[in-house]
Amino acid sequence: MTTTQIWASSNANIQTSKARLSQLTAQSSSGIAITKPSDDPAASAAIMKVVGQQSAISQYGTNIDDGLGWLGSADTTMSSAENLVRKAKDLAIQAGNSGTASAATREAIATQLEGIRADLLSAANTKYNGRSIFAGTSDASAAFDDAGTYTGPTTTSTATPPVTTAVGSVQRRIGSASTDVVTVAADGLATFGSGDTSVFAQIQTVIDALRDPGYDSDTPSSTTGLTPKQTITAGIDLLSTGLTNISAQHGVVGANYARMTSAKAQNATMATALETQRSGLQDADTTRTLLDLKTQQLAYQTALQVTAQVIQPTLMSFLS
Incomplete structure (x- = not known):
């Protein structure tokens, strides 16, 4: 073998050894065994697949956290709304049982009911991250106006009588399956009603009856045919129905919150499993x-x- 050949062979061996030394030095400092596809094409393909799954899991985790924020806000608000309507009902019962109550007493109850109605309307217009939690996909500044009319998107059926329902619920995807979609905003229309049939109107009806000038004389209303006292009695039943509606929708929110909580735990487990898999493929x-x-x-x-x-x-x- 000539000197040139010896030199070429020796140089090749040294360069190969040096390259391997450089690779091991880099792996030792970074803790990563595979930094580019050429290091191990098969493993690199597997790593890319796992990293893609990790990205999806991370996004689902973000969606879940956001959904829990929406639902947590709705849960707290609806608990408050139930308490307010329950208090309004109790006051209406108190007024109904006090047939001989003075005008001052009735006015005091009416004033309390006004405060409850205002607080209930404020609760119904609760926002999360700048958006109303009861207005569906609407970007309106409030789910309900001062009259208690629902401002979110609705659709009305052709049935007799026609039925109006809210449309466009806010949802979050929590997984890759077609069923992994959860509604995170409460149905404001189903919860509080709208306009004359809303729980706000029911409270206002009792307030107006308590302040009716014909209260003591039991003068029937020309519109409803009911006396103020009869109106209060009817209002108690309507408030009971309103409370039932709020509780029913609260149950829906609670079920969705439980599902989100379970999804969060599953997401964390999957994230850990994928990181373990990636580490086994890529880390030194x-x-x-x-x-x-x-x-x-x-x-x-x-x-x-x-x-x-x-x-x-x-x-x-x-x-x-």
């Missing part, structure tokens, strides 16, 4: 890498020394 074995690095350093130094002895002092002497 620290102990083994350090051992290989020491071995390779020794092999590189040995290769330089052997080559220097075989090829007497030339530029090879300065490569180390």
